[in-house]
Amino acid sequence: MNLDKCIGCHTCSVTCKQTWTNRAGMEYVWFNNVETRPGQGYPRTYEDQERWKGGWTRKSNGRLALRSGSRLKNLATIFASPTLPGIDDYYEPWTYDYRTLTDAPLQEHTPVARPKSLISGRDMAIRWSANWDDNLAGAPELANDDPVLRKVSDKVKLEFEQSFMFYLPRICEHCLNPSCAAACPAGAIYKRNEDGIVLVDQDRCRGWRKCVTACPYKKIYFNHRTGKAEKCTFCYPRIEVGMPTVCAETCVGRLRYLGLVFYDMDAVLPAASVEDEHELLDAQRHLILDPEDPEVIRSAEKEGIPHDWIEAARRSPVHSLINEYRVALPLHPEYRTMPMVWYIPPLSPVVDAVSETGEDAENRNNLFAASESLRIPVEYLAELFTAGDTGPVNDSLQRLAAMRSYMRDINLGRETDEEIPRSVGMDGESIHRMYRLLALAKYEDRYVIPPAHAEQAHSLEAFAAGCSLDTEGGPGMGGPGAGGSSRGGPVTGGKVSLPTPRVRRPEDGE
Structure with missing residues (x-):
């Protein structure tokens, strides 16, 4: 996700909501949401792992352990987990009583459509929502509770009113080392071998919610109508036929890239x-193999990976942004889950800050100096993406600044300065390729998704049997949810309302 391009329109959130969570019991759930940062x-405060106990921690012997506790502790608290977010931490979903407006009789005063809780059906006062921090609303009073902001220096906090904001779209990270799967007592969460998508087997899930506690990104949700956990499916039915996820397909800013690695x-x-948290970024980069390496290709062929998948890996924009151009960074690598949603940090605040001084914002000397001196962008972004290490963030910003300066000379017909790409360890050709990928990439360049093969159909069908599409009229189908009630009406007391069987009486006849 290229954060320089996100405009905070929430189109991705709305289309995901309509496709996957527009059902009773999931009113508060957003598989995709866009946050304003700081916020x-x-x-x-899902990032406060001292409170929520998500992710992994490294023990003195070098082994990883769930922050939420040992297997024995999890079993002992299986019926009453003490570290679960409440509905107030998410927000109590609501609708408006529009019927009052449409059915009200003629009267002296204009009728008001009051907010009604989608959980209890009663009148409510709206005090929080999925993006209450939108555009830093209420800052600094609200933003001071941002767990990431609390980690940066006191000087930054005191001068926070001089800061900037940016948007952070979030989905499930589909981690390589998912703590949610390790914490599930029923073994209902699994990572698909064929594409790495992490899913919840709805048949095996028992609703113990240990996965909610263990996920440091809090991207697993409890459906209080069905008693099951649900999460982002990465739109796997679309991925299997070579189509991008709904959030990527509908992204107005074209900031999302999908590819095979x-x-x-x-x-x-x-x-x-690895012991040092600052080494987690490089450790994860080294995990991703070079698809141009003949040995990697031979190993892939030996494992039975189809040839078109190998070609897709060679054209993958994700691999290019992570390991070739090295501008993409993972979200909170210190959680040690090896997250697989990567972000390109925003350069725009740096450019804006230079422009406000009256200097040339595209001049590389101005840009390079600004990206090093701005306090919030580097330190705050480092707490988000590199466990506090400002080096990789600066490197990424420097490469983005070099691309902007170098390409401006080309676009204006001026002679290029080859010292610009050399100063960031690149050459003119690679700068040009990165520019085409970040600024001009067409649909087929942003989404390189090989479809599943017919010979994989049996395994795919077997794996999908217990997933969220399992119920008739289930996610995205527009009909009743798995609990049997239609969407849109109030949900009473969080109880599961199953359809009442009809009892045949003699007077009913045949």
Whole structure:
């Protein structure tokens, strides 16, 4: 996700909502949401792992352990987990009583459509939502509770009113080392071998919600109508036929890239277990194999990976942005889950800051100096993407600044300065390729998704049997949810309302 392009329109969130969670019991759920940063996020302060106990922690012997506790502790608290977000941490979903407007009789005063809770059906006062921090609304009063902001220096906090904001779209990270799967007592969460998508088997799920606690990104939700956990499916029915996810397909800013990468499964645990948190980024980059390496190609062929998948890996924009251009960074690598949604940090605040001084914002000397001196962009972004290490963030911003300066000379017909790409360890050709990918990429360049093969159909069908599409009229079908009630009406008390069987009486006849 290229954060320089996100305009915070929430189109991705709305289309995902309409496709996957527009059902009773899921009113509060957003598989895709867009947060304003700095801000508390959704659910509130989800990044505070001292409170929520998500992700992994490294023990003194070098082994990883769930932050939520040992297997014995999880079993002991299986019926009452003490570290679950409440509905107030997410937000109590509501609708408006529009019937009052449409059915009200003629009267002196204009009728008002009051907010009604979608959980209880009663009148409510709206005090929080999935993006209450939108455009830093209420800052600094609200933003001071941002767990990431609390980690940066006191000087940055005191001068926060001089800061900037940016948008952070979030979905499930589909981690290589998912803590949610490790914490599930029923073994209902699994990572598909064929494409790495993490799914919840709805048949095996028992609703113990240990996965909610263990996920440090809090991207698993509890459906209080069905008693099951649900999460982003990465739109796997679309991926299987070579189509991008709904959020990517509908993204107005064209900031999302999807691609296939090869990685060494045996190296995941050692990479996640490195002692220094600042080394986690490089450890994860080394996990992703070079698809141009003949040895990697031979190994892929030996494993039975189809030729068109190998070609797709060679054309993958994700691999290019992570390992070739090295501008993409993972979200909170210190959680040690090896997240697979990567972000290109925003350069625009740097450019805006230079422009406000009256200087040439596209001049590389101005841009390079600004990206190093701005306090919030580097330190705050480093807490988000590199466990506080400002080096990789600066490197990414410098490369983006170099691309902007170098390409301006080309677009204006001026002689290029080859010292610009050399100063960031690149050459003119690679700068030009990165520019085409980030600024001009067409649909087929942004989404390189090989479709599933017919010979994989049996395994795909077997894996999909217990997933969220399992119920008639289920997610995205527009009909009744798995609990049997239609969407749109109030849900009473969080109880599961199953259809009442009709009892045949003698007077009914045949």
